[in-house]
Amino acid sequence: MNIDRQRLLFLNIGHSFDHLLMLLFPTVVLGLEDEFNMSYGELISLSIPGFIAFAAGTLPAGWLGDRWSRTGMMAVFFIGIGIASILTGFAQNTWQIAAGLGLVGLFASIYHPVGYSILVEGREKVGRLLGINGVFGNFGVAGAALVAAVLMDLISWRMAFIVPGIAVLLVGFIYVWHIWRYPISSRENYSTTNSDQQSDFRKDITYRRLIFRVLILMAVCTVLSGIIYQGILIALPKVFDIGLGDLVKTDLDTGLLVSAVIALAAFAQIGIGWLADKYSPRIIWALLLVAQIPFMALISFVSEAGMLTVALFMMVMVVGEVPVQDVLITRYTENSWRSRIFGIKFLLALAPASVAPVLVAVLHGADGRFIWFFVVLCISALVVAFLAILLPEPSRLRNASKLTTAAE
Numbered sequence: 319m320n321i322d323r324q325r326l327l328f329l330n331i332g333h334s335f336d337h338l339l340m341l342l343f344p345t346v347v348l349g350l351e352d353e354f355n356m357s358y359g360e361l362i363s364l365s366i367p368g369f370i371a372f373a374a375g376t377l378p379a380g381w382l383g384d385r386w387s388r389t390g391m392m393a394v395f396f397i398g399i400g401i402a403s404i405l406t407g408f409a410q411n412t413w414q415i416a417a418g419l420g421l422v423g424l425f426a427s428i429y430h431p432v433g434y435s436i437l438v439e440g441r442e443k444v445g446r447l448l449g450i451n452g453v454f455g456n457f458g459v460a461g462a463a464l465v466a467a468v469l470m471d472l473i474s475w476r477m478a479f480i481v482p483g484i485a486v487l488l489v490g491f492i493y494v495w496h497i498w499r500y501p502i503s504s505r506e507n508y509s510t511t512n513s514d515q516q517s518d519f520r521k522d523i524t525y526r527r528l529i530f531r532v533l534i535l536m537a538v539c540t541v542l543s544g545i546i547y548q549g550i551l552i553a554l555p556k557v558f559d560i561g562l563g564d565l566v567k568t569d570l571d572t573g574l575l576v577s578a579v580i581a582l583a584a585f586a587q588i589g590i591g592w593l594a595d596k597y598s599p600r601i602i603w604a605l606l607l608v609a610q611i612p613f614m615a616l617i618s619f620v621s622e623a624g625m626l627t628v629a630l631f632m633m634v635m636v637v638g639e640v641p642v643q644d645v646l647i648t649r650y651t652e653n654s655w656r657s658r659i660f661g662i663k664f665l666l667a668l669a670p671a672s673v674a675p676v677l678v679a680v681l682h683g684a685d686g687r688f689i690w691f692f693v694v695l696c697i698s699a700l701v702v703a704f705l706a707i708l709l710p711e712p713s714r715l716r717n718a719s720k721l722t723t724a725a726e
Contacts, residue, residue, distance in 0.1 A: 321500050324496065324500075325436070325496075326437070326447070328392075328489070328493050328496070329392075329433050329436060329437050329451060330450065330451050330454040331454065331489060332392065332395065332396065332429055332433055332489075333429060333433065333451055333452075333454045333455040333458065334454045334455060334457050334458035334461075335396075335399065335458060335482070335485075335486045335489070336395075336399070336426050336429040336430075336433075336455065336458060337455050337456075337458030337459045337462065338458035338459075338461055338462045338465060338482060339399055339403050339422055339426060339462075339482055339483070339486065340368065340369075340372060340422065340423065340426050340462075341458070341459060341462035341463070342403075342462055342465070342466045342478055342479060342482065343362075343364070343365050343368070343419060343466075344362070344365070344462075344463070345462065345463045345466035345467055345470070345478075346466050346470065346475050346478050346479070347361045347362050347364075347365075349470050349475045350475060353475075354411075354412060356412070361412070364412055364415050364416040364419060365419055366416075367416050367417070367419055367420035367423065368419035368420055368422055368423030368426075369423060369668075370420075370423065371420050371421075371423030371424040371426075371427060372423035372424075372426050372427050372668060373427070373664075373665050373668035373669050374427070374665070375423070375424045375425075375426075375427025375428070376427045376430060376431050376660075376661040376662075376664045376665045376668070377431075377658070377661045377662065377665055378661075379391060379427050379428040379431050379432055379657075379661060380431035380432065380435075380657040380658040380659070380660055380661025380662070381657070381658055381661070383428075383431060383432040383435060383657035383658075383661075384435075384654065384655055384656070384657045384658055388432050388435055388436050388439075388657065389436070389497050391428050391432045392428070392429075392432055392433060392436065392493065393490065393493060393494050393497065394425070394428060395425055395426075395428040395429055395432070395433075395490075396486060396487070396489055396490025396493050396494075397487065397490040397491075397494070398421075398424075398425035398428075399422060399425035399426055399483075399486055400483045400484065400485075400486040400487030400488075400489075400490055401483070401487065402418060402421035402422045402424075402425055402483070403418075403422055403479045403480070403482055403483030403486070404479065404480050404483035404484065404487070405418050405421065406418030406419060406421075406422060406479045406483075407476040407477065407478070407479030407480035407483065408476065408480075418479075427664075430660060430661075430664040431657045431658070431660040431661035431663075431664060432657055432660075433451075434448075434451075434644060434660050435653075435656045435657040435660055437451060438644075438648040438656070439653060439656075440653075443595040444591075444595070444644075444645055444648050445590075445591035445592055445593070445594035445595035445596075445599070445641055445642070445645045446588060446591045446592045446595060447591070448587075448591050448640075448641035448644045448645060448648075449587035449588040449589070449590060449591025449592065449641045450587075450588055450591075451641075452584065452587040452591070452637070452640050452641050453584045453585055453587055453588060455584075456580055456581060456583075456584030456587075456637060457581060457584065459551075459580060460577040460578075460580045460581040460584070461577070461581075463573050463577060464573075464574075464577060465478070465482060466478040467573075469481055528710055531708075531709075531710065532650050532709060532710065535705050535706075535708055535709050536643075536646070536647070536650075536663070536709070537662075537666055538702075538705055539643075539702045539705050539706060540643065540663055540666040540667050541666050541667075541669070541670060542698045542699075542701060542702045543639060543643070543667070543702055544666065544667040544668065544669065544670035545670040545673060545674055545677065545695075545698060546636060546695050546698055546699060546702075547636055547637075547639075547640075547667075547670075548670050548673075548674035549670075549674040549677055549678055549691070549695060550632070550633070550636060550695070551580075551674075552674050552678050553678045553688055553691060554576050554579070554629065555572055555573065555576050556678075556688075557617065557618075557625075557629070557688055558572050558575055558576055558625070558629070559572050560687065561617075561620070561621045561622070561625040562575065562621070562622055562625060562626070563621055563622050564622070565622050565623070565626070575626065579626065579629050579630050579633055580633060580637070582630060583630060583633035583634045583636075583637045583638075584637055586634040586637065586638045587637060587638055587640060587641050590602065590606070590638040590641060590642060591641035591642070591645065594641060594642045594645040595645070598711065599642050599645045599646050599649070599712075600646060600706050600707065600709045600711070601707075602642050603639060603642045603643065603646070603703075603706045604703040604704075604706040604707050606635045606638050606639050606642065607635075607639070607699045607700070607702050607703035607706065608699070608700075608703050609635050610632055610635035610636055610699055611696045611699050611700065613628050613629075613631050613632035613635065614632060614692045614695050614696050614699070615692065615693075615696055616628050617629060617632060617688075617692060618687050618688055618689045618692055643663075644660075644663075646709070646712065647659060647660065647663055649712030650712055677691065677694065678691060681694060
């Protein structure tokens, strides 16, 4: 395995750990009610600092990645999130748990703006790589509940944090040794070598207008897509609990089927990422959004095997959007400020995590069904599809920047 592939492997494993450690607590909390004599609602609120830090930390992490060192920030990610998870496992009271989860969220926020920037740096076609990386991330999402449940059942809730923390810490030490043994090439000097050139790009009014259009449209699209993604992840367990009937007997059965659907759907990111490299990513994004609408409309009216099938196709479209969005961002941005743009993108994508539960609660029908919830998501998908079509082709933006440089 060559050095480049080894670095890609570290990035992919890091993506799995990033989501796994962030989603351990929603399962761990089920075993804390008796120990701390608190309700589920009181305990689950302890995760709020972690999710706030996970979103808010993306901006400073992206800035440090651009201005200091992306490989250095990834080392901080691995070591920091491992230590934070271990400390959470040793917590003696609820405020220590909340503080530990806040630290986990803070270090977890490093991965997306910095890891993605390293992943796409110096590459022309990045869709397939982003798709593979997305599969690893979704394995972390799907596996978090299983890892937490197994460690809680076999040992204790503390080991559900300590064991994964030790694992990621060991990977971090290996990563530090690797970047020390095989220093990154001079491409890492992006923070200074391109700064003067980039300032020239912003002087041209045509280029500035295109950039402004891209930023506004991508911001709105990212927020609405985040609401769709986060809302479905939150609602899906309850949707399955109501609609799968005799296919599930326990909460564990429901959780396993939710994890299985998410994990299977994740593999579609590889093929969709390849398509985004070959064809127009904004058109593919719009087609994915339109294609998911029939499945959203249908899922409340089917049951058992039919619901599983519809949910799988729906998640293929929803999860498949992720690498397409990141391909667009990669093509729209310059390397010297890409981490900061990814930081803004993930802040906008993760912020809806706090809105989505409210949306699910308000639109959850008295009969337990989610008809109006999915109606709202269908409308949101249509809006994003329309806005995606309005985005300029990345080649048009590159041509504008070249013309500006020539004029200078």
